[in-house]
Amino acid sequence: MAVGTITTAGRARRAAYSFALLAGCALAPLGAQAQDAAPAAKPVVLHCPALLDSVAGKMLGQTSVVIQGDRVTEVVSGYVTRPEADVVDLAGETCLPGLIDAHVHLSSEFTPTVYSDMLHFNLADWVVRSTVWAKRTLLGGFTTVRNLGDSHYETVALRDQINKGWVAGPRILTAGPAIGSTGGHADDGDGLRMDLQPDVGAHDSIINGTADAWKAVREHYKQNVDTIKIMTTGGVLDLSGSVDNSQLTEEETKALVAAAHEYGYIVGVHAHGAEGIRRAVVAGADSIEHGTFMDAQDMKLMKEHGTYYVPTIYTGTYVTEKAKGNPHAYPPAVQAKALLVGPQLMKTVGDAYKAGVKFAYGTDAGVFPHGDNWKDFPLLVQVGMPAMYALQMATINAATLLKKDKDIGSVAAGKYADIVAVPGDPTKDITLMGKVDFVMKGGVVFKKGGAEQVFISTAH
Ligand SMILES: [Zn+2]
Ligand SMILES: [Zn+2]
Known part of the structure; x- marks a missing residue:
């Protein structure tokens, strides 16, 4: 199942849950209540054979990127997983920040x-x-x-x-x-x-x-x-x-x-x-x-x-x-x-x-x-x-x-889960940048294995 599907469903659940709580707590500050009410989404862990460290300007080896909701929560050397996590194996790929x-x-x-x-x-x-x-x-x-x-x-x-x-x-x-x-x-x-x-x-x-x-x-x-x-x-x-x-x-x-x-x-x-x-x-x-x-x-x-x-x-x-x-x-x-x-x-x-x-x-x-x-x-x-x-x-x-380096520009805990992958090392063959085959934005997968994932809008 596509990670995007899971995340989208998770979002819908969170939204419904927040709404139910808000209805019963009319006097609570809305923003704070909605924030607290959101249940933990199921984490996603990407297994990247290589990951571009854009800040240090170097290529890291096997790395696990743990994602919760729309943000990265951990970047860990080697392959690990987390309880209840969906693991996405990106074998053969190099991961880069979006x-x-x-x-x-x-x-x-x-x-x-x-x-x-x-x-x-x-x-x-x-x-x-x-x-x-x-x-x-x-x-x-x-x-x-x-x-x-x-x-x-x-x-x-x-x-x-x-x-x-x-x-x-x-x-x-x-x-x-x-x-x-x-x-x-x-x-x-x-x-x-x-x-x-x-x-x-x-x-x-x-x-x-x-x-x-x-x-x-x-x-x-x-x-x-x-x-x-x-x-x-x-x-x-x-x-x-x-x-x-x-x-x-x-x-x-x-x-x-x-x-x-x-x-x-x-x-x-x-x-x-x-x-x-x-x-x-x-x-x-x-x-x-x-x-x-x-x-x-x-x-x-x-x-x-x-x-x-x-x-x-x-x-x-x-x-x-x-x-x-x-x-x-x-x-x-x-x-x-x-x-x-x-x-x-x-x-x-x-x-x-x-x-x-x-x-x-x-x-x-x-x-x-x-x-x-x-x-x-x-x-x-x-x-x-x-x-x-x-x-x-x-x-x-x-x-x-763009003064957005707190949110984007590298794969790091606290930043948006904007991560892409190419089939090989782009520092050795830059034309691989024309072969992006995995795209995640804010924890939602839009492309996987080179195939566009179905985007189902849940907006209303
Ligand atoms: Zn122009
Ligand atoms: Zn111009």
Whole structure:
């Protein structure tokens, strides 16, 4: 029987039991009562022939991981069991902490017709598809993602419905829509007929000036986002001419970062050009996304400020290969930019690693098909990173960037039972990351023996 089935049934039992107790104790504080009332769920013990210790950066031998409910309670060397436990034997596998992709777009996916689809699809069409893309991401072993840009806060809803158990997907930290300036990478009116270009403002995440910057962040707070994404430079896939020009002033960038930090949000910054990267780093941004034309001064500043680099390296090569293979792969303005970024990004990532910049894993999935999130791994190794470091990027480093390392990023007592497995040692063959065949998120098994497990929603 699938562990997921057991755990789901256990949850339903706990919920029913809690409800019965609460009904008889109307005066008790609800939260505390519900907590105390939950009976111990049947433990699950994973037997892992090898386990990645992402904090120490080493591979452990035979290890037992004891799980109670949605959390890990013990990590024990060798194979042990616990009373009444269901043991899951992962013979031949290497266990890893659930993977984290710190840069995805779960409510869109690029296709040759995407620019016209935007004019024909309603938001609901994208949202229905996003539930499938979320599941593909999870089944690829990515149990947590940071969603860095949507259209109308639809990934806030996706996050909430996944958390409530209506649909299967990764844990989501979402930025809502990315914030940029008029005509910039965040302005959806770029390249359209003038009568299709509304005069958008801070309410629409388009800012001009520092007051707008504060208003836009506060709008995001109002919509219950988890994090903030800003655009200090041009981008590849918008219908404007420049990929690397600066699109937010130093003052606007500082105001956005200050406002975000005031509300407790970390800030991910889309930036290709060296000056836009510099402005973000000195403003105190938490991560630079893409960083294609990062120069030596930027790298030095990032080390001084402790800024993470989220390189989205597969996306760079993906768009370049597409453009090379087909002169009409993208509209003309995009085609020229796409040809430029791939080789440059490969070089920059290698240089930044050698320079000692800190990295976290993030792919820009949605530019390429969701579920292929693992494809950054081989390229990171190709530009000179040890496989172990690439794996740390997607576990403890990304968790630390997201300020969630108390809950995720390593397999340890007290953290969520987010655990995946691949058939062999990925530090010896990094392409195994494309063969994740066991996925557990919060103690629920979504994939086992390479097969998707039936997800039965008990939400109501
Ligand atoms: Zn971007
Ligand atoms: Zn992106």
